[in-house]
Structures are given as C-alpha cells and as structure tokens.
Amino acid sequence: MTDAFIRLFTAYTADQDSIGRRLGRAVTDRSRADPLIAATATDIALYPGGGRPPTVEGFRMSTRGFKELTGVSHLGPAVASLVRLRALGEASWRESAERLLAEVKATRAANSTELWRDQVAVEAYRGKEGEIAALVDRACEATGRYLTLALDDEEYLSPTTLRRDFLDGDDGVNAMMVATFFLVSLDINFRVARWFTARDVAWERAMVVVAGRQGRPTAGVTWNTSSVATMILAASRGRLPLERVYVAPHAPTFATPADGDLSEVAALEEELRALWCGTRATVELGEVMFDGYPRYTPGGLVLPDVADPGVTEVSEMPAIRSAGDMRALVTRLRVVLEDPRQLLSGCVTDFAAASLAAAGNDPTRVTVPGL
Structure with missing residues (x-):
C-alpha cells in the first residue's frame, strides 16, 4: 500500500x-444523560446518567439457591456423561459414578423443607x-437408584436405560431438570424486575450492553439466544426498544463488586x-445515506410448535403452550445442548419471565412446570 x-x-x-471516531464521540456527548445498563454473566449495572453513580444487582452465582438448584439440574447431564464415558471405553466412569453417588446421598440427607425455608430462604420460593x-x-433418589444398579452391573449403564428408567416419565429427571431451571429463572427475573421498577428507568432512552462471555464460548451472542437480554427486555414490560439492546461478547466487563466497592464498575462507564x-x-448513518430504501427492523422470533408428535426437528426453541407442555419443555432441554448458540441455563428464561409478567411479578401466582 x-x-x-x-x-x-x-x-x-x-x-x-x-x-x-469524532462522530462516535459526538453521539456519546449527547447521550450522557441517558441511562446505560451493562449486564455481565452475573451482574447488572445501571448507570443513571448525568454523572450519577452506578448501582449493581447480582443475579446469578452470588445469589442464594442458585448453586443448590443448579447442582440438581446437572444430575441429568452428569449421569448421561457417565453413559458416554463407558461407551467410549473410559474406565474412569466407575470412579466418577461412585463420587457422584456419594454426593447425591449427602445432598439427600441434607435436604429438607426447613433448609429451603430457613437457610436458602429465597423470597420467590415462599410457599413452595x-x-x-x-x-x-x-x-436424588432416582439418581442414587440408577447409579447403584449401574455400579452393580455396568451393562445396565446404557442410553436405553438412561432414558427409560432415569429421564422419562412423570417423575423422571427430565421433569425435575425443567423445574429447577424454571425456579432459578423465576427468582432471577423476579428480583431483577423489582430492582428495575424501584429505579424508574426511562426505558425509551435506555442504552443496553450485554457484555462479555455469557456461557459457553459460542452461546448467547444474539438477542434471541441471550437469556440476559431476555430478562432485561421482560423487566422493561415492552418499553425498551429491541434496537437499543446490543449484545457485545468482546465488551469489557467488571467483576462482581465486593463489600460494596463499585469503583471498578464506575470506571467502565x-x-x-x-x-x-x-x-x-x-x-444512524443508514437513514442519512439510504432514506427511501427499506429499513432494517428487528423481527420477532417465530417459535416452532412441537405439539405434533410427527415433528422430529426444530431449528429454534419451541413454543411452550402451558406449564404442563412437557414435550416442548423437554425439547428445549435437548435444543440447549445441541444448539451451540444457546445458553444451557436459558432453556426456560423467556417462559419464566412471561409467566411472572402475567402474574404481576408475584411468584406465588406462577405455576412451576415439573414441580
């Protein structure tokens, strides 16, 4: 050159x-009074604008009940992974199965209504x-039974018995995974919606950045696959224009603030x-340069319907007809595993958010599928 x-x-x-760069700075200077929302994989920061300090709400691993329920959610893929390890000829499956069995027994012994009511004490779970x-x-009982049988006779450890004796059925682990994923989403959406409501965000002017990696490296990088974007949009009750939400996996992020220190958060504004x-x-250059040509507008996602048992493939998350639509709910469990765009934890986030919105953000009025 x-x-x-x-x-x-x-x-x-x-x-x-x-x-x-000059144009970017000019737009920034004219937007300093507008609220900016930055969401990482674990926290949401609200910068009110006008030089006012930020506030932060943690919504994932820093909150009560998340790891407890996620541990139960993982029982399905954990046992399925043991099936695959054995099929691949890995002798280590037995050691891993014995470890998982010991942890399941300990968890079952520690579990109680009092534990969930008095120690975990999540507001969204009151009464449940x-x-x-x-x-x-x-x-835990189903997992312990299956692992015990497999350790006694390793030929029992197979995809067929996994599905027939462990995952499927009304009391199968599939339904339990749906319930635990939904409960986590119920709590997160409840708290985030209440937090935003208390701050009276001017949603029509809000600037939203979903920053950094949200899950596995290929997941959550679009509006339709980001459970965090779904959560923020739900909290706005339809007032936040989708076009003002940017999913930016390479944007800078902040660590979860410790001891109320928001200096790192403030420094990123x-x-x-x-x-x-x-x-x-x-x-905005599009309107300046190409007025008179069709403009881009974010389209809504049309979810496929899997009510027909003849439907054997989907390319997006299926629509959920009701809390009892277990075919759609379990299909979503499969989709989040097989579609690398999806966040594993996001299989029912949109359904939980919609259920809460319909209930006026009252979790006691929400039916938890699989519970």
Whole structure:
C-alpha cells in the first residue's frame, strides 16, 4: 500500500482523530444523560446518567439457591456423561459414578423443607419450599437408584436405560431438570424486575450492553439466544426498544463488586457509553445515506410448535403452550445442548419471565412446570 492510501483509510477510521471516531464521540456527548445498563454473566449495572453513580444487582452465582438448584439440574447431564464415558471405553466412569453417588446421598440427607425455608430462604420460593424439598428428594433418589444398579452391573449403564428408567416419565429427571431451571429463572427475573421498577428507568432512552462471555464460548451472542437480554427486555414490560439492546461478547466487563466497592464498575462507564454510542452512530448513518430504501427492523422470533408428535426437528426453541407442555419443555432441554448458540441455563428464561409478567411479578401466582 502507498502512504496516500493508508492516510485515506485512517481519515475515516482506525485513528483517534478520524471522522468515525469524532462522530462516535459526538453521539456519546449527547447521550450522557441517558441511562446505560451493562449486564455481565452475573451482574447488572445501571448507570443513571448525568454523572450519577452506578448501582449493581447480582443475579446469578452470588445469589442464594442458585448453586443448590443448579447442582440438581446437572444430575441429568452428569449421569448421561457417565453413559458416554463407558461407551467410549473410559474406565474412569466407575470412579466418577461412585463420587457422584456419594454426593447425591449427602445432598439427600441434607435436604429438607426447613433448609429451603430457613437457610436458602429465597423470597420467590415462599410457599413452595416443601415442594422443592420433595423435588430434590425424588431427583436424588432416582439418581442414587440408577447409579447403584449401574455400579452393580455396568451393562445396565446404557442410553436405553438412561432414558427409560432415569429421564422419562412423570417423575423422571427430565421433569425435575425443567423445574429447577424454571425456579432459578423465576427468582432471577423476579428480583431483577423489582430492582428495575424501584429505579424508574426511562426505558425509551435506555442504552443496553450485554457484555462479555455469557456461557459457553459460542452461546448467547444474539438477542434471541441471550437469556440476559431476555430478562432485561421482560423487566422493561415492552418499553425498551429491541434496537437499543446490543449484545457485545468482546465488551469489557467488571467483576462482581465486593463489600460494596463499585469503583471498578464506575470506571467502565465511559468506555461502555463510547461502545454503545459508537455502534449507534454507525446504525444512524443508514437513514442519512439510504432514506427511501427499506429499513432494517428487528423481527420477532417465530417459535416452532412441537405439539405434533410427527415433528422430529426444530431449528429454534419451541413454543411452550402451558406449564404442563412437557414435550416442548423437554425439547428445549435437548435444543440447549445441541444448539451451540444457546445458553444451557436459558432453556426456560423467556417462559419464566412471561409467566411472572402475567402474574404481576408475584411468584406465588406462577405455576412451576415439573414441580
């Protein structure tokens, strides 16, 4: 390349004083009073705008009940992984099965209604503690029974027995996995919606960045596959335009604040505002340059219907007709495993959010599928 061509290239981009960078800064300067919401995989920060300090709400691993319920959710894939290990000729399946069996027995002994009511004490689960304890007991009992049979006769450990004796059926682990995923989403959506309501966000002007890695490296990078984006959109009750939500897996993130120290969160505001506004500046060029041509608008996702048993394949999460639609709910469990775009924990986030919204954010009025 000649120097003249390089200078032409940097005149618009790749330079701090380029035209593109100047436009981005101009848009940022005019948006400083607007609320900015930045969500990581575990926390949400709200920058109110106008120089006011941020606030943060943790919604995942720093909250009560998440790891307890997730441990139960993992029983299905854990046992299925043992089946695969044996099929691959890995002798280590037995040691892993013995470890899992010991942990399941210990968990079953520690589980009780009182544990969920008095120690875990999640507000969204009030009145459901006995049902949750019974669910955990059934899951542990089923897992312990299956593992014991497999350790006594390894030929028993197969995909056929896994599905027939462990996963399927009204009291199978599939239903328990649906229930635990839903309970986690119920709690998270309940708290986040209440937190946003208390802050009276001007949603029509809100700037949203879903920042950093959300799960496995290929997951949650679009509006339709990001459970965090789904949660924020649900909390806005339809007031947040989808076009103002940017999923940015390479955006900077902050660690979960410790001891109320929000200095790291506050320090990121300028960079996150510049990221959102720089993206927005390019988007807004479309109207300037191409007025009169069809404009882009975010489309709604049409979910496939799997009520017909003849449906054998889907390319998106299926629609859920009701809390009793176990065919759709279990199909979603399969989709989040096989579709690398999906977050494993996001299989029922949208259904939990919609159920809560319909109940006026009152979790006592929500039916938990599989519970």
